[in-house]
Amino acid sequence: MTSHLANLSAASQTLQGDRIAWIRLSAIHLPLKTPISDAKVLTGRQKPLTEVACLFAEMETVDGHSGIGFSYSKRAGGPGQFEHAKEIAPVLLGEDPNDISRLWTKLAWAGASVGRSGLAVQAIAAFDIALWDMKAKRAGLPLSKLLGAHRESVQCYNTSGGFLSSPLEEVLDNVERSIEQGIGGIKIKVGQPNMAEDLRRVAAVNDRIGGRASLMVDANQQWDRPAAMRACRQLEAFNLVWIEEPLDAYDSEGHAALAAALDTPIATGEMLASVAEHIDLIQKNAVDFIQPDAPRVGGITQFLRICALAEQKKLKLAPHFAMEIHLHLAAAYELEPWVEHFDWLDPLFNERLENRDGRMIVPNRPGLGFTLSDQALAWKRADAEFGKRP
Incomplete structure (x- = not known):
């Protein structure tokens, strides 16, 4: 017994x-x-x-x-x-x-x-x-392979060198540094009270890039609907990859109106903190590039739910921040995505991500592939x- x-x-x-x-x-x-x-x-x-x-x-x-x-x-x-x-x-x-x-x-x-x-x-x-x-x-396996990767590298763009707190010359220096580091896109901040100053900075960055990289702008939700329409129409001349957060993050109807009226794609989603909020954007055709942030929406499980819905609508993907996580998730998205290069978190980890020819290389280390420093x-x-x- x-x-x-x-x-x-x-x-x-x-x-x-x-x-x-x-x-x-x-x-x-x-x-x-x-x-x-x-x-x-x-x-x-x-x-x-x-x-x-x-x-x-x-x-x-x-x-x-x-x-x-x-x-x-x-x-x-x-x-x-x-x-x-x-x-x-x-x-x-x-x-x-x-x-x-x-x-x-x-x-x-x-x-x-x-x-x-x-x-x-x-x-x-x-x-x-x-x-x-x-x-x-x-x-x-690397996480991207566990999920089912579509690619071994992802287009990447730099944001950390384009803040409004940086003088224009510093931003232009970052353009050169980013391109030299193998980064394929440059995003700069706009949304100042003086729109003419925004246009001056965008024009200067566009000239410095000279066709060597792609250009995006981010207004961080600071325009109302009339101001956003006027600003976005003027920005269309620069052939931007996208205009990001032109309106309040929860104004899905306003974003939908911009997306319908403009040739330049509209990007938003980073400030939303649930799957349900992203569903509202997707259902209202309010976005061309959806920008979920896995840590903000509840993790990878919830991020994948958003991606499944976005793929059905043939939306482009450009996850926000946390490239250490989002590189793997973007590599597993069906349509060609972008990943955001932020070097802020580098001191936290022993490993570094590699950029080459405008793309970020997915590491072959198992899991996410990072350890705390x-x-x-x-x-x-x-x-x-x-x-x-x-």
Whole structure:
């Protein structure tokens, strides 16, 4: 009888499979070298950006598999993400890490009283991304290959050198540096109170590029509908790849009117914080380039839901920020996408991404392919552990 019970127990453990045994959360605040301003600062809606607050989730299983993911916040929300993540983390202990979609739902219900968008899902994102990283590592594949890659590299454009806080000469210097680094596109900020100054900067950058790279602009939601229509019509002369966030992020009807009236594609979506909000954009034909941000919408599980809907509409994809994550997701999108090159997060990781001939190369390292640097750990402000490390 004892032997029979032992055999049943062993069989039960086999059927259960691997289980999440340990989780560590880290609040890491990355300081920026200089304060950054876009149109939201010039219009008085936000203060200059001085740091990026990152929430990292690391986890290990009974069988020794590991994963790492992160979310982030700018200007506000970082401590809130960390605290919410601490509240819901314990529900993952003892769970099968392969059941990612089910675990996303479980985490969402664990924090259901604060909703399914914004800070609530941004805290979930760190866990979700870590689970996808783990699944790809377990398979011995880069995440892009696990998802089913369409390409080995993705068109990339630089944003971090085109902020309104940078004098024009500095922006022009960044154009040269970006092209020399193998980056294929340049995006600069617009949306100043003086439209003539916006046009002057765009014209100067366009002249400096001289056909060697593509050009995009980003107004960061600072125009109303009449101003946006006037500005966008003047910007059409520059043959831009897209005009980004000309209106408030939630004005899907206004974006739809612009998309219908202009030859230049409209891009938006980065500030939306749920799948439902992206569905509204897609259903109203309000966007040509959709720009979801995996950490902002709840992680890779939710990002893939948006991509499935966007592919049905034949929309182009240009994910926002976090190239370490979005490079893999863009590589698995059917239509040729763009990925945003931001070097801000470089100090957090031991690895670097490679650009060549205007494209970012998908690394062949398993999973997302990054590990935390010693510098990242030095910037840690708080951490919390759950379970027991195997």
